[in-house]
Amino acid sequence: MATHAYDFQPSAAFIEPIRRSELSDHLLDLETMLFDPSVRRDINTVADLLTDDFREFGSSGRVYTKLDILAELSTEQPAMITLSDFTCDLVSPTVALVTYKSFATLDSRSGSQALRSSLWVLKPGDTRYGIGPREGTWQMQFHQGTRI
Numbered sequence: 372m373a374t375h376a377y378d379f380q381p382s383a384a385f386i387e388p389i390r391r392s393e394l395s396d397h398l399l400d401l402e403t404m405l406f407d408p409s410v411r412r413d414i415n416t417v418a419d420l421l422t423d424d425f426r427e428f429g430s431s432g433r434v435y436t437k438l439d440i441l442a443e444l445s446t447e448q449p450a451m452i453t454l455s456d457f458t459c460d461l462v463s464p465t466v467a468l469v470t471y472k473s474f475a476t477l478d479s480r481s482g483s484q485a486l487r488s489s490l491w492v493l494k495p496g497d498t499r500y501g502i503g504p505r506e507g508t509w510q511m512q513f514h515q516g517t518r519i
Contacts, residue, residue, distance in 0.1 A: 395459035398469050398491055401509060402457075408449035414441050422492060422512045430485045430516035450475040454487075465493040467509075473516070485516040 401420060404410050411417065418441060425437040435443070457471040469489045476482040495507040 391459070391461060394461070394467060395457075395469075398459050398467055398489075398509065399457050401491070401511075402454065402469060402471070402489060405511075406452040406454075411444045411447065411449065414445065417441060417444060419508070420511055422494070422510045425511060426513055428515040430483070430518045448477065450477050452476075462490075467491045472519075484519050486519055487514065487516045489514045 427435040490513040
């Protein structure tokens, strides 16, 4: 059987230490962490979770860079954000795509829903946001929100 570049089969060395469900749980924790108002106000933590070349296509239609996000978060009015329908797909041994639906509430009378996707990449080195000692740091490289 022919093997093509798009027929990705993760190596046993990758699957063994990190089960897909463990990675999914870990990235769900990181996504949820980014909803927490105390984390969103901590510029250093948010900066650690985003790659330097991070980009976001916001649900407003605006395009953000990492620096834009860090500036916006310092003045944002905190919202209560919940998510549902979370999925995590391994694109390669060092790239994962997560998708979910979010619901944001600014006060008890208003809310908005969005379909969201994030591309997470595994960077070697610091294991602060990694799963195990052989891992590096999972950082978000891209995010998109589409209002529904």
